[in-house]
Each structure stands twice: as C-alpha cells, then as structure tokens.
Amino acid sequence: MKSLLVAGVAGLLFALGLGLGGMTDPAKVVGFLDVAGRWDPSLAFVMAGALGTYALLRPFILRRTKPVLAERFPPPPQASVDGRLIGGAALFGIGWGMSGYCPGPALVSLPVGGTPVLLFVGAMLVGMALFRGIMRQPG
Amino acid sequence: MNPVLLPLLGGVLVGLASALLLLFHGRIAGISGITGGLLSPAPADFGWRAAFLGGLALGGVLLSVFRPESLGPPVLTNVGATLVAGLLVGFGTRLGGGCTSGHGVCGLARGSKRSLVATLTFMATAALTVFLSRHVLGGAS
Secondary structure (H helix, E strand, O other): OHHHHHHHHHHHHHHHHHHHHOOOOHHHHHHHHOOOOOOOOOHHHHHHHHHHHHHHHHHHHOOOOOOOOOOOOOOOOOOOOOHHHHHHHHHHHHHHHHHOOOHHHHHHHOOOOHHHHHHHHHHHHHHHHHHHHHHHOOO | OOOOHHHHHHHHHHHHHHHHHHHHHOOOOOHHHHHHHHHOOOOOOHHHHHHHHHHHHHHHHHHHHHOHHHOOOOOOOOHHHHHHHHHHHHHHHHHOOOOOOHHHHHHHHOOOHHHHHHHHHHHHHHHHHHHHHHHHOOOOO
C-alpha cells in the first residue's frame, strides 16, 4: 500500500512539474525545438531544474545500503553505445518533433486531451508492443 | 508568468519526483520504460508502475482544472500523422532504451554515456524534423 502511494505521489509530482514547466503544451515544445525560427528556450530550464535537482539528491540517496521499499538500487549505467540506442533515439526524436509529445506529457494529457491524444497514446502503446514482439523473435 | 522561474520550478518538481522513485523504489524514473514494462504478458511489479501512471493522469486532470492553459492543443491534427508520430515515439523509445526523462534527466544525472548520446540524438532529429516541417515543407504554422 505504501509502495503504491509513494509511486502515485511521484507520478503526480512529475505531472505537475511537466505541466507547470510547459512540457504539456505541444506548441511550446515545438517552439523549443524550432532553433531556426522564433526559438523559445524556456523548456531548457525545465531540463536544467530536473537534472540539477536529481543530480544533487542522487548521491545522498545512494548513501543508503538499499531503497526504502526495495532490495537494490539500479546497476551503474552501461558504457556501450550501439546502433539500437542511436536508431531508437533518432526515431523517437522524429515522432517528438512531429507531435510535440514525448511519453510523459502525452500520458499526462491523456485523460483531458481528447481524441488526438488518445490516438497518439494508442499508437505509442502499439509501437512499444511492436518492439516487444519484434525483439522476442529469435535471431 | 516568469519565463525562467516557472520552467525551473517545474523542472525541480520533476527532479524531486524522480528522486522519490529512486529513494523508495530504487527505480529510474523513465516514463517510456515504466509504461513499456506494463505491456509484457506478466508485468513485473505491476503495482508501482500502474500507480505512477495513475499519478501522472491525476496530475493531468488537476492541471486541466487549475491551470488549463498548461495543456495546449495538439499541433498535429492529421490523424495519419498523429498515428505515425505515436508509433515512432513508442517504438523508438523502447529500441533506444529511454525517452526525455530516462535518458535526458536521470541518465544524464547518472553520468551515463549512453544517455548523453541518446539525448543528443533525439534532440537533433527532433529539431531537424521541426526544421523540415516548418521551414522546408511549411506544414505546421
């Protein structure tokens, strides 16, 4: 129960942060990505705030031997960069640039965004399931 | 509202939420990973993943009540293009192992080289896509 409550509160805070920061306004996101037009740099501050806060708190959290409600912390990041990483990130960027939605803001907008967001999130889930289907194939 | 302080405050909230997930669950707050993990036939740790996504949706509802202007209208109105964009975001984030949150926030803060490469890549293709659609094809206004 406590586990679900903490995760729910984290999701709620995450959503409010995205919304207050401007990430749930696709036109603003496209304006941020439009470096050749009337560039709107404000979303860089969302990233800076999130990155800075997480980087600051992380070392204190990792001083614990284990998380409060789980057995272990995530393993250290892998070093290998491969085609899958770059190809996947490239495809994601194209979809993000087209729509102004990355997964978080799309899911925040889902209950209130009407048909376009429903279609987008539906297709996003199909894309995720497709990946799972393809990668499960041997060879 | 202030063009710097509000985004910064929003970012701090996102960072705090991600730190909470690490402190209590030992998990990286990557939205695409949390969502993708629910799609397996027998999802691992279904509970916290669903609770996190429920929190996200509740946040959307609260924003629509108290700050409706934060939920801007979609820029894509064409159904086909919307579906293509969604497919690319879903498939691409799983293939690349993360999105703006997992790679762009948590991964970079962890000093992950993979996340740095991924973030630079998706920023570049996203900016290029906007450039092509706005300034070459002249699609979006």
